Amino acid sequence: MNPKLLSDVAYLTSAILFIIGLKFLSHPKRARRGNQMAAIGMLFAIVASFIFIWGGGLLQPGSNAGVLIIVGILVGGLAGTFGARRVAMTDMPQMVALLNGCGGGAAALISTVEFSNFAAGRGEGDPLAFGATLFGAVIGSLSFWGSLMAFGKLSGFMERAITSAFQKFITVVVFLALIATIVWIGMGGGITAFYALLGVSLLFSLLMVIPIGGADMPVVISLLNSCTGLAVAATGFALREPALIISGTLVGASGTLLTLLMCKAMNRSITNVLFAGVGAGPVATPGAAAAGGPAKTAREISADDLAMLLANIQTLIVIPGYGMAVAQAQHVTRELADMLTAKGVDVKYAVHPVAGRMPGHMNVLLAEANVPYEQLFDLEQINPEFERCDVALVIGANDVVNPCARYDKSSPIYGMPILDADKAKNIIVVKRSLKPGFAGIDNEIYFNPKTYMFFGDAKNAIQKLVAAVKAAD
Amino acid sequence: MTEATLILYSIYIFMLAVFVGFEVISKVPVQLHTPLMSGTNAIHGIVMLGGMLVLARAETALLTWLGFAAVVLGAMNLFGGFVVTDRMLEMFKTKKPAGRKA
Numbered sequence: 001m002n003p004k005l006l007s008d009v010a011y012l013t014s015a016i017l018f019i020i021g022l023k024f025l026s027h028p029k030r031a032r033r034g035n036q037m038a039a040i041g042m043l044f045a046i047v048a049s050f051i052f053i054w055g056g057g058l059l060q061p062g063s064n065a066g067v068l069i070i071v072g073i074l075v076g077g078l079a080g081t082f083g084a085r086r087v088a089m090t091d092m093p094q095m096v097a098l099l100n101g102c103g104g105g106a107a108a109l110i111s112t113v114e115f116s117n118f119a120a121g122r123g124e125g126d127p128l129a130f131g132a133t134l135f136g137a138v139i140g141s142l143s144f145w146g147s148l149m150a151f152g153k154l155s156g157f158m159e160r161a162i163t164s165a166f167q168k169f170i171t172v173v174v175f176l177a178l179i180a181t182i183v184w185i186g187m188g189g190g191i192t193a194f195y196a197l198l199g200v201s202l203l204f205s206l207l208m209v210i211p212i213g214g215a216d217m218p219v220v221i222s223l224l225n226s227c228t229g230l231a232v233a234a235t236g237f238a239l240r241e242p243a244l245i246i247s248g249t250l251v252g253a254s255g256t257l258l259t260l261l262m263c264k265a266m267n268r269s270i271t272n273v274l275f276a277g278v279g280a281g282p283v284a285t286p287g288a289a290a291a292g293g294p295a296k297t298a299r300e301i302s303a304d305d306l307a308m309l310l311a312n313i314q315t316l317i318v319i320p321g322y323g324m325a326v327a328q329a330q331h332v333t334r335e336l337a338d339m340l341t342a343k344g345v346d347v348k349y350a351v352h353p354v355a356g357r358m359p360g361h362m363n364v365l366l367a368e369a370n371v372p373y374e375q376l377f378d379l380e381q382i383n384p385e386f387e388r389c390d391v392a393l394v395i396g397a398n399d400v401v402n403p404c405a406r407y408d409k410s411s412p413i414y415g416m417p418i419l420d421a422d423k424a425k426n427i428i429v430v431k432r433s434l435k436p437g438f439a440g441i442d443n444e445i446y447f448n449p450k451t452y453m454f455f456g457d458a459k460n461a462i463q464k465l466v467a468a469v470k471a472a473d
Numbered sequence: 474m475t476e477a478t479l480i481l482y483s484i485y486i487f488m489l490a491v492f493v494g495f496e497v498i499s500k501v502p503v504q505l506h507t508p509l510m511s512g513t514n515a516i517h518g519i520v521m522l523g524g525m526l527v528l529a530r531a532e533t534a535l536l537t538w539l540g541f542a543a544v545v546l547g548a549m550n551l552f553g554g555f556v557v558t559d560r561m562l563e564m565f566k567t568k569k570p571a572g573r574k575a
Contacts, residue, residue, distance in 0.1 A: 018516055019497060021516075023498075028505060031509075032565070034512070036559070042555070049526070063531075083553055099553045105546045109539050109542055116536055128483075225514050228514075233487065237483060241526065244523050248519070249486075251513045253495050359507060
């Protein structure tokens with residue numbers, strides 16, 4: 001069999017495995033197998049490329065490209081695998097952002113090489129391939145720089161959100177410059193114009209991502225993920241490689257749908273996320289300050305008093321948030337829940353769709369702590385139960401229990417479905433301080449007359465509480 | 474096959490892949506959003522193959538190094554993506570009785 005046919009058959013196999021893998025990935029029971037199938041598909045594709053490049057005699061005689069390919073795969077593969085193994089579950093969103101940035105960067109680099117080939121008169125040079133090269137360069141750079149910014153924001157290297165009317169004006173100007181540069185290239189601007197395009201793309205992606213608040217980063221990462229998919233599809237058009245077109249487009253399409261689903265889970269529209277500049281306002285929004293009123297006093301409670309309170313309850317709903325995860329308090333929280341369960345308390349966990357930093361993130365974190373699956377309830381299931389619940393224990397969560405989402409139209413989280421913790425008979429909030437959470441908005445639940453604040457780092461606080469409950473026995 | 478037919482074929486492929494991509498994940502539950510995002514992220518790691526192609530064909534030193542950088546970045550995306558997704562999904566499988574440390 002000739003190498004070209006052999007590699008094409010292998011590419012076909014990989015495309016089938018990608019589609020089945022994606023299908024499986026969207027079912028809880030088969031998700032892991034789905035990922036493994038996609039990985040096997042990737043193995044087929046890599047083997048196909050080796051057959052195509054080596055068997056097809058693509059390597060220039062006397063060139064060291066073959067060695068560089070293998071070294072490149074080893075270096076990148078080892079770095080990626082090492083990073084992926086080491087990263088903490090809480091830092092998963094940053095990790096995905098970073099890996100996505102790598103993919104976008106690779107697409108932009110490939111487009112650069114292809115454009116240089118066009119400019120030097122090499123390559124086929126049909127209009128579709130030419131257009132795809134420009135598209136890959138712009139969207140690839142957007143993914144690369146945008147993902148790096150998202151990574152920086154989630155890791156806390158960068159200010160949360162910077163926005164101003166002036167900045168919006170600049171964004172429009174840069175967007176026009178982007179179009180002008182493309183026209184310049186179309187008129188034969190050559191490689192200089194192409195580098196200008198890369199520069200303008202960088203500016204544009206910075207201006208797009210800087211104004212978006214940290215709480216919306218998951219949506220941004222998901223969107224950039226589908227952008228990378230499209231950039232990869234574009235390089236597929238430029239290189240005439242159907243395998244890249246299929247896989248890139250699959251990711252582009254499913255990523256777009258996933259982005260819309262995430263927005264739906266947060267009850268936001270995509271335009272609102274991208275252009276509204278959430279979390280950008282002053283730390284205490286006027287609405288929240290007014291709702292808090294003049295009597296803004298929070299009641300504090302000690303571990304011993306809290307243990308006493310917990311000794312006489314029948315039902316407890318735990319509301320875990322990112323603060324719990326970042327303090328690695330999920331294990332000790334489970335310990336507390338187990339102790340109370342042993343005493344006959346009915347313990348449930350209320351998992352908000354966007355608890356943690358991404359939809360579904362909290363499920364991963366609680367699963368890591370071996371919290372029984374039967375104790376996890378989602379928003380619709382648990383909300384009717386708060387009225388009958390003795391204690392709602394809010395650990396490191398903030399925005400997902402903020403009542404202003406129900407009525408305060410000026411609030412950035414207005415309209416987001418929340419957990420009705422304020423309807424419980426008692427509310428305990430474990431938090432480091434009264435400072436607003438990730439979205440940068442005040443929370444009136446801290447000042448609710450039914451609320452007890454239990455200050456401290458989530459892990460230390462719950463450990464103290466566990467000790468106090470033990471002592472009370 | 475003519476040039477135009479080839480181009481049309483790639484547009485066919487693109488169009489069908491758009492529909493398949495939308496269809497295939499249409500009923501994903503919220504708890505799988507994060508792993509699914511990470512899984513699709515791994516799949517576009519296939520960009521590494523594009524890097525391999527341009528590197529193999531590169532005719533100048535500059536283009537060779539750009540291609541090499543593309544292969545490295547693509548490989549990070551590809552291998553890191555699958556490993557990180559697998560780690561996440563592994564968590565979901567441990568539904569054994571509590572007490573077994575993860």
